[in-house]
Amino acid sequence: MSSTTETPMLRRDRTDRRAPRTRTDPFPRDPVARWMLRLGLSAPLILLALLLELVPYPETAPNADLILDAAAIDWTRGDAEWLALLYPHVSILTAASNPFGRLGLSIIGAVAAGFLLQKVAEIIAQRAIPRSTGIILTLALAANPLFAYFALENLPGFLAMTFFGLALADLVRFVNWGSTESGFRAGILVMVAALSDPSGILYALVAVLATPFLRHGRVSAPGLRAANMLVIAFPTLGAFTTIVFLNMIFFGTPWPQDDVSSILAGIPTGITALQSLYTTPTGLLIVAPLLSAWLVAAIVRRPAAIPVSTIVFVLLNGAFLLGAFHPGAAGITFTLLTLLAIALIPGARTPVTNVLVDLVAALQIAIAWAAALDRPIVLAWMQLVADAWVSFSG
Structure with missing residues (x-):
């Protein structure tokens, strides 16, 4: 009698019991919860985008030029030069198919922010970074005017950053844990980032050059690091090589001459x-x-992270010289280095190092706000937000 009554309970217990979390599990594991998290993280920025409809559009913002560029495209053409003039393809096509103007671009940026922050939470969970460190780093990344301005007023740059952020998690899984599928996915995401904005070419270089400095989980073999770099770089190289090849054949120039x-x-x-x-x-x-990235690398005893962050900083300055950033862009350096810190630096393993990393992470919050208050374009945008709130509240 006893056995017959206990059997259903045992079966129910086995059904409800979930397998322990592994380093490749998505976060949250339930798809509904995952989408709810993305929507919840997007909601504040969506509300802010709706609020900003009450004030004039900032004409110096990158989204203003994106709307003009999309409107100037001759969609009756289909030649090789037109394919190059369409660059950045992802952003131009997004803007051209968006019927809601400024508001539509801002909402797309807000939704992209939800995806990016959910992926950041997933990286933190997969790599078992202490919860306090993860929360502080996420707040440093997103809870500041730089991030809000970046997401709502610079869709091309933010799409490139989002695809790069999504690629980072797959890159780590590919190199550290030998997931070939993740490697192919990372390469495709890096390519899409490069096709979203000129700054995406910088992110592609960062992903490729950072690969050799990651800790490889597979057995070392001759040419392994070079092979990993090629897997990440190949889709981007293929896309741009195709465009350049077609232009060389038909027009004798690798890219529209005016741009060069x-x-x-x-x-x-x-x-x-x-x-x-x-x-x-x-x-x-x-x-x-x-400097904060160097300090965290020293605290967690990961010296390989120091050259990675240094290379990234040098590339950022080179991209600035080549005009890869829109004059109205802001927050790229801070966001990129913070993402790399979350994705590449291992979690601290002792209480002392946990506290030290938390202190450095908290310092990033102050740096982000100080940088926002120091940028005239962000200050002007913050004033627009304040004006919109005054208009809304009455």
Whole structure:
């Protein structure tokens, strides 16, 4: 009698029991909960985008130029030069298919932010980073005006950053844990990032150059690191090589000549601007995330993270000289280095190192707000938010 009554209970217990979390599990594991998390993280920015409909559109924001560029496209063409002029393809096609103008672009950016932050939470869970560190780093990344401005007013740059962030998790799984599927997915995501904005080419370089510095989980073999780099780089190289090849065959130039000449002509001005930038307090705020990355790498005893962050910082300055960033862009350096810190630096394993990493992570919150208050374009946008709130509240 006893056995017959206990059997259903045992079966129910086995049914309800879930397998322990593994390092490749999504977070949350339930798809409904995962989508709810994405929507919940997107909701504040969606509300902010709706609020900003009450004030004039900031004409200096990258989204303003994106709308103009999409409207200027001749959609009756289909030749090889037109394919190059369509760049950045993902952003142009998104803007062209968006019927809601500024609001539509901002909402797309807000939804992308939800996906990016959910992936950040997934990386933190998969890599068993202490909860306190994960919460502080996520707040440092997203709870500041730089992130909100980036998401709502610079869709091309933010799409590129989002695809790069999604690729980072797959990159770590590919190199550390030998997941070939993750490697192919990371390469495709990096390619899409490069096709979303010129800054995405920088992120592709970062992903490829960071690969050899990651801890490889597979048995070492000759050429393994080079092979991993090729897997990540191949989709991006294939996409741009195709465009360049077609232009060389039909037009004798690798890219529309005006773009190349304007980039080269702008380098001297970029050098002057960069030199003047680092002689002001703003320059110190730009360098601060790099110094924080070095400090965290030293605390967790991962010296390989130091050259990675240094290479990234050098590439950021090179991209600035080549005009890869829109004049109205802001928050790229901080967001990129914070993402890399979350994805690449291992979690601390002792109480002392946990506290030290938490302190450095908390410092990032102050750096983000100081950088936001130091950028005139972000300050002007914050004033628009304040004006919109006053108009809404009455």
